[in-house]
Amino acid sequence: MLSPFYQELVSSLNRGLLMSLYLIIPSAVGGILLGIIVGCFRAFGNTFVRKMCDTYAAIFRGTPLVVQLFILYFGLPNIGICLSSYTAAVLGFVLCSGAYQSEYIRGALLSIKQNQYSAAQALGFSRFQSIVWIIIPQALRKALPGCSNEIIYLIKYSSLAYVVTCMELTGEGKAIATEYFRFTEVFAVIGLYYLLLVSLAILVLKKVEKATLIPGFGQF
Amino acid sequence: MGDPILSVENIKKSFNGVPILKGVDLCLNKGEIKILIGPSGAGKSTLLQCMNCLVPPDSGKFRLEERTVDITNKRELYVYRQQVGMIFQDFNLFDHLTALDNLTIALRKVKKMGKKEATARALAELSRVGLEEKTHLYPAQLSGGQKQRVAIARALTMDPKVLLLDEPTSALDPEVMGEVIDVIRNLAKRGMTMIMATHQINLIRTLADEILFMESGAVVEQGQPKVLLVPGTRSQGFCDKLDILTGKIK
Known part of the structure; x- marks a missing residue:
């Protein structure tokens, strides 16, 4: 049987794990979607749209996530926008992740050969159709390894949600560690939880990569 | 003959101030096959790409079956491109x-x-x-x-209604060139209107209703093979060189 300390630790961490999943899954999906949209605008948009999106990416890649979360949770109420800690955390993660994802997507979009676009145009595709049906499906496959990497980062930086009082894995663990003053064991166990989460994510992302693989495209 | 499907007038294009096409006029009649020949850099590929505006020409008038096409109107351009098919040297699948x-x-x-x-x-x-x-x-x-x-x-x-072919066999090795040439011959039999840039000498001799010899952005010789492929013309000189390459003339 586990000692009372470990019993409490495991039940807290499991509760935290659930909250972490609630944070990570929508943030990862939202981050990818935002990254695709912003990445496309940055690659194909007109000058104004491109500048706007470049600025967004520069700001969210250029400032610490903690600062972004603080502003969303503690700063926005000053202008009358009050977000719950959960909403603030997810919003922060989506915005930050989206900025990084847009860079992977943009790089992949630019790597698609011009002749693919020409072929679509020659068949009468509009610019929008060419991008949506030909360029993006190819680019997403090329961007997948990079995007997976960003999702793995996201799993770990989701541990910052506790600074805006959203009690996820790290937050729950930290409370127990402070209560019992047993930091080493607690953070070692927290580390294991994250390792498990990341390993699971790698497994799933590898499966996605395999399922979307096309012979002779993006493989040697 | 004499039933024009696609005509282009005064197509001009320059890249960075260097003129690549110096005002080319072209008219394709229904079922007609025109073949573009000429040295590299003559503007054959640019002309074909201008003809469906993959490379937007600096100036030029387009008529498809009696109708003037306004290539600055996107919707009209997309419909136009559906009717003017393009075959690329590198396939572009x-x-x-x-x-x-x-x-x-x-x-x-x-x-x-x-x-x-x-x-x-x-x-x-x-x-x-x-x-x-x-x-x-x-x-x-x-x-x-x-x-x-x-x-x-x-x-x-x-x-x-028209097919533009930009050196369709140039990227192929001799072993598989034949199967593509057969398909093109079949198209010709079915009466497809085509304009093709090619160095494939037997296509030039057997398929062309008219040969256009291009050099430095302009059509310098134009005519039926039997008229044009006679000693003394640029086109014949060019075809002789192709023959030497393919080993027909030593």
Whole structure:
């Protein structure tokens, strides 16, 4: 049987794990979607749209996530926008992740050969159709390894949600560690939880990569 | 003859101030096959790409079957391109789609055809170029000749009135060149209107209704093969050199 300390630790961490999943899954999906949209605008948009999106990416890649979360949770109420800690955390993660994802997507979009676009145009595709049906499906496959990497980062930086009082894995663990003053064991166990989460994510992302693989495209 | 399908007038194009096309006029009659020859850099490829505005010309008038086409109007341009098919030197198949889907995607997205109807049409076109066995293979799994045949089938699914072929056999090795040439000959038999840049000497001699010899951005000689391919013309000189390359003249 586990000692009372470990019993409490495991039940807290499991509760935290659930909250972490609630944070990570929508943030990862939202981050990818935002990254695709912003990445496309940055690659194909007109000058104004491109500048706007470049600025967004520069700001969210250029400032610490903690600062972004603080502003969303503690700063926005000053202008009358009050977000719950959960909403603030997810919003922060989506915005930050989206900025990084847009860079992977943009790089992949630019790597698609011009002749693919020409072929679509020659068949009468509009610019929008060419991008949506030909360029993006190819680019997403090329961007997948990079995007997976960003999702793995996201799993770990989701541990910052506790600074805006959203009690996820790290937050729950930290409370127990402070209560019992047993930091080493607690953070070692927290580390294991994250390792498990990341390993699971790698497994799933590898499966996605395999399922979307096309012979002779993006493989040697 | 004398039933014009596509005519272009005064096509001009320069890149960075260097004129590549110096005002080319061209008229294709129904069922006619024109062949563009000339040295590299003469502007053959640019002319073909200007003809469906993949490279937008600096100036030029376009008429497709009596109707003037306003190429600055996007909608009109997209409809125009559906009617003017293009075959590229490097095939340009969509790398992420099977041979079949390379054909159906245009039918479904551009022509808004249903999935079943599109698949049936695509299969018919693929079997016409002898690829009914290869429908589910990706471009990387096809040989060069097969890729070009898929590309031709793809262009034909759009029911083009004219086909522009930009050196369709230049990227192929001699072993598979024949299968693509056969497909092009078949097209000619079925009365497809075509303009083709090629260095394939037997295509030039046997298919051309008219040969256009281009040099430095202009058509410098133009005429039926029997008129043009006589000693003393630039075209004959050029074809002689091709013959030497292919070993017909020592």
